[in-house]
Each structure stands twice: as C-alpha cells, then as structure tokens.
Amino acid sequence: MKNSILRSLQGIVGEEFVSNEAEELFLYSKDLGSGRSGRLDYVVVPGSVDEVQKVVKLAGQEKIPLTPVGAGLNLSGLTISAQGGVAIDMKRMDNISEVNESSRYVVVEAGVTVGKLIAHLKKNLPNYVFPCRMHRPQPPLRQMQYSMGPAICPNTVFIRR
Numbered sequence: 001m002k003n004s005i006l007r008s009l010q011g012i013v014g015e016e017f018v019s020n021e022a023e024e025l026f027l028y029s030k031d032l033g034s035g036r037s038g039r040l041d042y043v044v045v046p047g048s049v050d051e052v053q054k055v056v057k058l059a060g061q062e063k064i065p066l067t068p069v070g071a072g073l074n075l076s077g078l079t080i081s082a083q084g085g086v087a088i089d090m091k092r093m094d095n096i097s098e099v100n101e102s103s104r105y106v107v108v109e110a111g112v113t114v115g116k117l118i119a120h121l122k123k124n125l126p127n128y129v130f131p132c133r134m135h136r137p138q139p140p141l142r143q144m145q146y147s148m149g150p151a152i153c154p155n156t157v158f159i160r161r
C-alpha cells in the first residue's frame, strides 16, 4: 500500500496512533473464535469524531476497506478484513458525555465498554439499569469488555428496546 496513505493517516491521528508494523497488524488480523486470519495494511486508533471522519473520508477517496474494531471480542471473524485496508480501533474514544435522567438516555462514544457504562450508572444513578442482555447471563469481567459501538450497530448484545 502507498506510503502516502501512511503519511496521511499519521497526519490525522498522530504518529503514535497508526501502525503498519507486522506485529501489530497480526493482533488485528485474527479473533478469539473463528480460527480465520485476514490481511490488513494499517491500524489506526482515533481520539475524536473529527479524526474518525477524516479517516473514513481518506479510505473513501483511496477506495480502501475500513473495518471498525471495538473490543475485538466477537467470535465469528467480524473484525477480520479479507481484503486488507485499515482497522479503526475505537478504544481511545471512551467518554461518557451525558446521562439524561428525565429522558432516560446516555450519550457515549463508540469505544465505551458496556462495563464502564454499567459502573458509571451504578455509581451515579443506582436506580437505573442498563437494558442489555445476552443469550445467557454473562460473567462480569466479560461485561467490562465489549463496547457500545457493536452493542448498538450490529446489535450483538441485544439491547432491549
């Protein structure tokens, strides 16, 4: 892949938050369950909405695949790119911006884990419960891990509506 893409990504997220090193790409080209492995050219870890938008725009211009990664805990190859491109790891974006009591909603960044939100609600609003369930009761440590992006978008953790 072109070096100009690496430079552009560095310009967007900063040098320390983009990598094309084999060791780091290796971590993002497998998962815990599927046994598959993929191909990847870059990993970026954006820190703001503006940076995400710029990375998405660049990927669109360059016609390179973009794969969002939350905690990377899915078991079925969902974060493994078959065609290379950029993995965009959302872990740095983990702010809980608003908890609105009266209208019962929260505003969070995509990398917030469900566990972080549950802990936040428990501490600040003990009467509120996060409306989330899985196929079976989940151990608390797992809850700490998976992120809100996949919980809402691919609905992998079945938010109760």
Ligand SMILES: Cc1cc2nc3c(=O)[nH]c(=O)nc-3n(C[C@H](O)[C@H](O)[C@H](O)COP(=O)(O)OP(=O)(O)OC[C@H]3O[C@@H](n4cnc5c(N)ncnc54)[C@H](O)[C@@H]3O)c2cc1C
Pocket (backbone or CB within 6 Å): 032, 067, 068, 069, 070, 071, 072, 073, 074, 075, 078, 079, 090, 110, 111, 134, 135, 136, 145, 146, 147, 148, 149, 150, 151, 153, 154, 156, 157, 158
């Ligand atoms: C031991 C174990 C048991 C599990 N048991 C269950 C279970 O009982 N029920 C269940 O439903 N799941 C289960 N899972 C799967 C896993 O917990 C869920 O899929 C969880 O939602 C993964 O969250 P994640 O943050 O790790 O997502 P990731 O694995 O990082 O991503 C999952 C998908 O969401 C996409 N994505 C990531 N971030 C974003 C974003 N910001 N915007 C849009 N898309 C995004 C990814 O590209 C990918 O397609 C289990 C996993 C493990 C390891």
